[in-house]
Every structure is written in structure tokens, then in C-alpha cells.
């Protein structure tokens with residue numbers, strides 16, 4: 001490894017576990033019930049996951065809602081690509097890549113799903129992307145973790161956990177489908 005590569009990689013220190021696999025599962029069950037309650041059973045619902053970890057969350061929630069309400073729930077995928085130098089300081093600049101969403105969102109009540117809500121820039125880009133696919137009747141936002149530090153006027157409709165953080169800290173969500181591991185960790189940039 002070159003010296004410049006070595007010095008540009010931020011060192012992370014684990015500070016603790018915020019959620020276990022069973023806590024994530026219980027939280028998703030609660031969120032599925034909240035979605036059903038707010039959407040009159042969910043006949044007009046569609047769940048759209050933001051790549052990457054929003055996608056398995058949307059799929060799991062759709063399966064839970066389908067089980068509760070006994071009808072299938074459409075799910076789709078939004079692909080948002082980031083260009084940033086460093087997780088903590090450079091500031092994310094999400095851009096959207098074109099692609100199929102998976103179902104027709106026109107006139108539907110859409111729940112946009114993501115793992116972490118931080119500055120809100122991903123969600124802003126995701127809304128642009130969503131509306132390029134059609135005009136939903138409504139858009140709600142679901143996040144597993146809201147860590148604060150918003151830079152835009154964006155708020156989640158459904159929140160798994162609100163975790164106050166410092167800017168030096170990072171929430172690491174690990175999901176089996178992507179990480180072969182399932183937990184939420186709090187890590188910190190080491191000095």
C-alpha cells in the first residue's frame with residue numbers, strides 16, 4: 001500500500017453496539033404496523049429502498065406488511081451513487097443513476113426506505129430520482145436510524161431509533177443480505 005493511500009484511510013474505533021439482530025427485527029415489526037396504521041391497511045402502498053441497505057429493509061418490511069394484511073406489497077429500488085472523499089468531513093454529494101425502479105409509482109403512496117438519516121442529502125436526491133419515474137400520490141420516509149445533523153429540511157415519517165451523535169461518530173448498519181452480519185454499531189473516527 002502506498003503511503004498516501006495509507007494516510008487517507010480514516011481509522012475507526014468501535015464505541016459500542018446500538019442494536020442486535022433481534023432488536024432490528026422487533027423494530028421492523030413495529031415499523032410495519034405503523035406503516036399499515038398510517039396507510040389504512042396499505043392497499044395503495046409501495047415500498048422503495050435506497051441502495052444499498054434501504055433495499056433489504058424495504059423488502060423485509062413489505063414481507064411483514066403482506067403477512068399482517070394478507071396482500072402483496074410492491075417493492076422497488078432506487079440507485080443513488082455517492083462521490084465523496086471521506087465519510088466525516090467532505091460532505092456527501094449524492095447523485096442519482098438512471099435505472100428501473102421495479103413498479104409503476106404513479107398515484108401510489110410510496111414509503112422511501114433507508115438505513116441511516118444524517119444530512120438528508122441522500123433523501124433529497126432520492127426524491128428527485130423518484131419523481132423522474134412518475135408522480136406518486138404521497139411520499140413517506142422510513143429510516144432505521146436517525147442520527148441528527150440535518151443540513152436540509154427533511155424529516156422521517158417512520159423512525160426505528162433516534163440516536164444523538166457527534167459529527168465524529170458514524171453509524172454502521174450491518175444487514176445479513178449485504179454484510180453477512182446483522183447489527184447496528186456506533187464507531188468513531190480515531191485521532
Ligand SMILES: O=P(O)(O)OC[C@H]1O[C@H](OP(=O)(O)OP(=O)(O)O)[C@H](O)[C@@H]1O
Pocket residue numbers: 050051052053054082092094114115116117118119120121122123
Ligand atoms: O443523510 P445523508 O448524509 O445523505 O447520509 C445517509 C446515507 O449515508 C449512507 O449511505 P452510504 O453512503 O454509506 O452508502 P451505502 O448505503 O451504499 O453504504 C446511508 O445508507 C444513507 O443512504
Ligand SMILES: O=c1cc[nH]c(=O)[nH]1
Pocket residue numbers: 116118147169170171172173
Ligand atoms: O453515520 C452515518 C452517516 C451516514 N451514513 C451512514 O451509514 N452512517
